[in-house]
Structure formats: structure tokens, C-alpha cells
Amino acid sequence: MVKIAFYTITGQTQRFINKTGLDAHRIEDAHPQYQMNDKYILILPSYQDFMMDSVVDFLTYKDNKENLLGLIGCGNRNFNDLFAQTAKKISVTLHVPILYLLELSGNSADVKNVRQIVKEACKEEHGTQKDLPIQNPSLSNINFLRDFRQKMNKKTYYKASNWNAVEDQVDRAAWARLNDIVYEPRRVPIYKDQDEFFHLPKNEQTMLLHSFVSLTLSSTLQMKVALSKIKEDAENSDEEAAVYNALQYLESINNKAYGHALNVFASKEEQNESYEWVHNNPYLQKKMKLLNTVYQAENSIHKKAAHVFISTGLYHSSFFGPLYLFGQHKLPRTAELIKYALRITALNGIYTGIKFRRDFFKLSKEEQDTVHNWVSDLCDKLYDNELNHIKLLYHHTGLEDKVEHYIRYTLNKALMNLGQEPKYPENIEILDPILITGIMDSAMIEDFFFYTNAHPILKMREIKK
Numbered sequence: 001m002v003k004i005a006f007y008t009i010t011g012q013t014q015r016f017i018n019k020t021g022l023d024a025h026r027i028e029d030a031h032p033q034y035q036m037n038d039k040y041i042l043i044l045p046s047y048q049d050f051m052m053d054s055v056v057d058f059l060t061y062k063d064n065k066e067n068l069l070g071l072i073g074c075g076n077r078n079f080n081d082l083f084a085q086t087a088k089k090i091s092v093t094l095h096v097p098i099l100y101l102l103e104l105s106g107n108s109a110d111v112k113n114v115r116q117i118v119k120e121a122c123k124e125e126h127g128t129q130k131d132l133p134i135q136n137p138s139l140s141n142i143n144f145l146r147d148f149r150q151k152m153n154k155k156t157y158y159k160a161s162n163w164n165a166v167e168d169q170v171d172r173a174a175w176a177r178l179n180d181i182v183y184e185p186r187r188v189p190i191y192k193d194q195d196e197f198f199h200l201p202k203n204e205q206t207m208l209l210h211s212f213v214s215l216t217l218s219s220t221l222q223m224k225v226a227l228s229k230i231k232e233d234a235e236n237s238d239e240e241a242a243v244y245n246a247l248q249y250l251e252s253i254n255n256k257a258y259g260h261a262l263n264v265f266a267s268k269e270e271q272n273e274s275y276e277w278v279h280n281n282p283y284l285q286k287k288m289k290l291l292n293t294v295y296q297a298e299n300s301i302h303k304k305a306a307h308v309f310i311s312t313g314l315y316h317s318s319f320f321g322p323l324y325l326f327g328q329h330k331l332p333r334t335a336e337l338i339k340y341a342l343r344i345t346a347l348n349g350i351y352t353g354i355k356f357r358r359d360f361f362k363l364s365k366e367e368q369d370t371v372h373n374w375v376s377d378l379c380d381k382l383y384d385n386e387l388n389h390i391k392l393l394y395h396h397t398g399l400e401d402k403v404e405h406y407i408r409y410t411l412n413k414a415l416m417n418l419g420q421e422p423k424y425p426e427n428i429e430i431l432d433p434i435l436i437t438g439i440m441d442s443a444m445i446e447d448f449f450f451y452t453n454a455h456p457i458l459k460m461r462e463i464k465k
């Protein structure tokens with residue numbers, strides 16, 4: 001019987017395992033060195049390498065490396081070329097196949113497919129694995145959530161943050177990721193795309209300009225309101241507040257990037273027309289109102305949900321245009337800029353989603369039901385409104401249907417990010433292959449060294465062939 005092992009940090013992979021009903025061993029940070037004793041499949045989320053020390057300790061323990069049949073990688077395609085990076089790195093390092101890739105807590109098709117894979121694996125007679133040298137298991141250097149913060153001393157008026165006493169893994173990982181995704185918009189030479197841009201059909205040019213300015217509008221609300229409002233709730237955690245400070249800074253970079261793109265491709269007159277278009281667009285304005293009302297209402301969990309809906313879901317109606325063109329190998333530098341922006345937007349959604357789930361799963365069943373209904377209702381309102389916006393934005397481009405599929409797919413991801421089940425039938429298979437190429441292909445074609453996470457594979461500590 002083939003066994004299953006999995007690792008999880010924020011609970012999404014655990015949720016996926018629960019949905020499959022498979023009996024699985026969870027790799028525990030406190031004692032990762034557990035012997036599987038049998039052939040098994042490993043299901044893993046993706047993070048930076050230093051977050052995977054427990055997995056490394058598990059794999060290098062006794063014969064676990066030799067018994068590994070294959071990997072199932074979980075991640076988020078918004079990380080484009082880093083999608084499922086952990087499973088991919090281990091696959092290359094240990095010469096074990098990737099059996100399947102999925103996003104977040106998976107949808108019903110993922111559940112079905114993975115059950116099938118496990119069933120097939122159980123049926124098959126596997127040959128002997130490669131004779132790989134066993135590493136000495138080394139001690140994990142992850143220090144685990146030490147939620148022993150001292151209670152506020154009554155005499156103290158104000159407390160200094162103590163970074164040395166902080167061990168929240170997610171904050172630590174998010175902080176490290178922040179440094180990797182800082183960029184300077186003007187260093188991406190999108191002016192080299194000008195010629196190609198001016199040869200696009202006029203309606204596509206307009207769609208792109210309106211996409212940039214729609215992104216600017218949403219980003220302005222995030223930068224000026226959402227992140228400050230959410231940060232107010234991080235009062236018990238200085239490092240969480242620090243991450244939100246940084247996310248706010250990064251959102252300001254994105255804000256500037258969209259303005260930069262508009263400036264490169266549009267005359268002053270066209271820029272004014274584009275700004276007027278967003279300011280008079282009833283659906284964009286309604287979206288801002290729906291979200292801002294939530295941010296101003298001071299309900300901590302609602303604010304986070306609204307932020308996740310825009311970051312993981314709605315932004316993508318405007319990212320679609322440039323990504324779709326890039327999927328046809330058009331405007332590569334503009335795609336590069338958009339991908340930098342997307343990384344920041346993705347981290348905003350992922351990080352806030354984790355904090356939402358932390359709060360949500362602490363609630364009683366009844367309270368969870370109330371929040372679930374509220375989230376579902378907000379999702380419906382935002383979705384209905386977004387369809388109208390998509391019709392305006394993609395008018396005469398023939399792309400409306402494809403964008404609608406994409407927005408349902410991204411809203412499913414937002415729901416998963418919020419610990420809820422996806423509500424739309426869309427999954428990655430339904431999306432247009434051109435869009436998938438646009439999302440997944442690397443746009444880094446220039447001599448552009450700012451993005452520091454483009455390191456070669458096989459840097460992961462300790463796992464060696």
C-alpha cells in the first residue's frame with residue numbers, strides 16, 4: 001500500500017488532504033524525523049528554501065529519500081516561474097517524478113485526479129529505487145511558533161518591538177519574500193515595446209491603456225486605505241505590522257508602475273481620457289465603493305476578506321490584457337513589468353489570506369457560518385459588478401468570454417485563500433492556453449538584475465542526490 005506524507009504551513013495542503021479523504025502522515029515541525037517505512041508520495045506546498053527545513057529533515061531521515069515514489073506540488077500560479085518551486089526542486093534533486101500540480105487547497109477535479117494517482121500507484125509494482133546515499137539527518141533550524149509573548153507589563157506605556165523573540169514562520173517567510181520582489185518600474189525598458197504597441201489594433205491599444213488606469217485606481221485604494229486599515233488590526237504583532245508597512249510600500253511601487261506604463265504608451269490627451277474613463281466608469285466606481293465601505297467599517301476579518309478579493313481575484317480582469325498579449329509573444333517588457341506587479345499583488349493576497357484564515361478558524365462554528373455567508377455575499381456582489389466592468393473594458397476585442405473564465409478562476413483562488421470552497425466550475429484546464437502561456441512564461445528577457453530570486457535550482461539545503 002502506497003503511503004502519503006505531506007507538509008503544510010498555513011493549512012491549505014492539510015485542507016486538500018482532508019478533501020481527498022486520504023490517510024496521510026503530516027510532517028511536523030516539532031519532530032520532522034519520521035520514518036515512512038514504505039513507498040510513499042509526498043505532497044508539498046511551495047515556499048522559499050529556508051522554509052523547507054522540516055521537509056529536508058524528513059527526507060534525509062533513514063530511508064525516506066529512497067522510498068519516495070513521486071511528488072505532488074501545491075502552490076500558486078501567480079508566482080509564475082516559481083510556481084510549485086519546492087516540488088520541482090526536490091524532483092530535480094532526487095530524480096523523482098512530479099505526479100501532479102495544484103493550487104492552494106485544490107478544487108474538486110484536483111481531488112479526483114490525486115485520488116486516481118494514488119490508486120494507480122497502489123496498483124503498480126514499482127522497481128527498486130536508485131541507490132541514493134543517505135545523508136546524516138541534521139537538526140532543523142526552524143524555530144517554531146513561539147507564542148509566548150510576554151503579557152504587557154502594566155507599568156509600561158509603550159513597548160519596543162523585539163525581533164529576536166519573534167518566530168512566526170509566515171511573517172518570517174513573507175518578510176524574506178518582500179525583499180525579493182522590490183523593483184524599480186523605470187528600470188524595465190518598456191519604451192522598447194512602443195513600436196509594437198502602436199501597431200496593435202486601436203481597440204487593443206485602448207483596452208491596454210484602460211487596463212493600466214483601472215489597475216491604478218484599485219491600487220490607489222489599496223495603497224492609501226486598505227493596507228493602513230488592515231495594519232491597524234496587527235497591534236499585537238509588530239512584525240505583522242512591519243510586513244503590512246512593506247506591502248504598502250510595494251503597492252506604491254505598483255501604483256507608480258501602472259502610471260509609468262500609461263505615460264510610455266499614451267499621449268497627454270489619451271492619459272486624460274483614460275483617467276476620465278475610470279472616474280466616470282460606474283462599475284469601477286461601484287467596486288471602489290463596495291470595498292472602501294468594508295475597509296471603513298472596521299471589522300477586522302471583513303477588511304482582510306475584501307483585500308483578498310481584490311488582490312487574488314479582481315485585479316486580474318485588468319492583468320488579463322497584457323498577459324494575453326504576452327501569451328502571443330507581444331509586448332514582452334510590458335509583461336515583465338506586469339509580472340513584477342503581479343508578484344506583489346499575489347503576496348498581498350496570500351499573506352492577508354493566511355491572517356484571515358488564522359482568525360476565521362479560531363471562530364466558533366456559528367460565527368464561521370456567519371462569516372462564510374458574508375464572504376459569499378460579498379463575492380457575488382463583486383463578481384456581478386466585475387462582469388459589467390469586463391464588458392466595458394474588453395468591448396470590441398472579442399475577449400470578454402475568456403476574461404470572464406479567468407475572473408471566475410481567480411475568484412475561486414480568492415475563496416480558497418479565505419479557507420472557503422471554490423464556487424465556480426473554472427479551473428486551469430478551462431483557461432485559454434494563450435493566457436496560461438502568458439501567465440507562466442518568464443518575461444525576463446533583458447539584462448535586468450533587480451529580481452534576486454531568479455537563482456538556479458538545487459540550492460536547497462542538504463538534499464543532495
Ligand SMILES: Cc1cc2nc3c(=O)[nH]c(=O)nc-3n(C[C@H](O)[C@H](O)[C@H](O)COP(=O)(O)O)c2cc1C
Nearest residue numbers: 008009010011012013045046075076079083084104
Ligand atoms: C511567503 C510565501 C511564499 C510563497 N512562495 C511560493 C512560491 O514560490 N511558489 C508557489 O507556487 N507558491 C508560493 N506560495 C503559495 C503557497 O505555496 C500556497 O499558498 C500553498 O497552498 C500553501 O500551502 P500550506 O497552506 O499548506 O502551507 C507562497 C506563500 C507564501 C505565504
